[in-house]
């Protein structure tokens with residue numbers, strides 16, 4: 094007979110191990126549902142991200158979690174996706190891309206649009222995580238369009254992960270999210286507030302500008318068609334690294350369906366479109382232009 098301590102150690106050991114069969118099942122679910130491709134090297138990530146869920150459910154191992162999962166509805170799928178997707182982000186990540194946006198892309202787009210009746214610029218943060226990217230885009234657009242008041246802008250912010258999207262909508266950010274933020278932005282657009290998190294008090298930065306109304310938040314799976322069209326600029330950064338060639342192709346096709354001819358696509362600096370078929374032409378590392 095095991096005593097309580099031995100029992101607990103045995104339980105922890107079970108939830109720190111996953112068989113190839115169970116890992117492959119989770120890998121297949123993630124791939125089919127999100128396009129995210131979990132290589133065998135991601136076993137430890139799967140264990141670390143799901144361990145708390147197994148404990149909450151009193152599942153002694155991944156086999157029993159998968160049995161539970163198969164009996165459950167879409168709610169458990171959402172919990173699984175939210176746990177496994179990687180959501181690292183911060184404001185003005187890859188600052189050179191934001192400089193390129195303000196100094197070259199936005200001026201070029203308004204020059205083309207000045208003869209057109211539609212004077213709205215649409216920007217889409219397509220894997221927006223907790224919101225640092227779409228708020229950075231809204232700030233960059235605001236700083237530019239306040240000098241060009243004839244134009245309006247909308248920033249669409251979407252992600253598959255419902256938990257990070259809910260965080261994004263709150264507009265409350267930890268100090269570490271500002272590590273690359275240009276000076277003055279934090280003071281102009283944010284206010285320091287104290288919140289209670291469980292039993293702890295913590296300081297957060299709250300986005301206080303009414304330009305938040307220009308951001309449209311929507312849950313969206315990149316494998317599915319996006320419901321808004323005529324997008325001028327897409328930021329799809331640091332998401333395609335988690336996809337394989339096949340799922341990446343589907344994502345890019347969906348983006349091609351909603352971006353305007355000569356629209357701009359920004360990827361993460363380690364991401365490329367070399368392995369997919371597309372009408373995007375590379376301009377510089379991480380920046381693509383849609384051909385007609």
Ligand SMILES: C[S@@+](CC[C@H](N)C(=O)[O-])C[C@H]1O[C@@H](n2cnc3c(N)ncnc32)[C@H](O)[C@@H]1O
Nearest residue numbers: 127178181182220222253254314315330331332
């Ligand atoms: C590392 S974050 C990137 C955040 C931000 N774009 C940046 O560069 O800082 C990757 C995001 O992709 C999202 N994601 C993964 N698969 C997705 C899918 N099929 N559809 C939409 N979003 C997805 C994740 O939920 C995660 O928030």
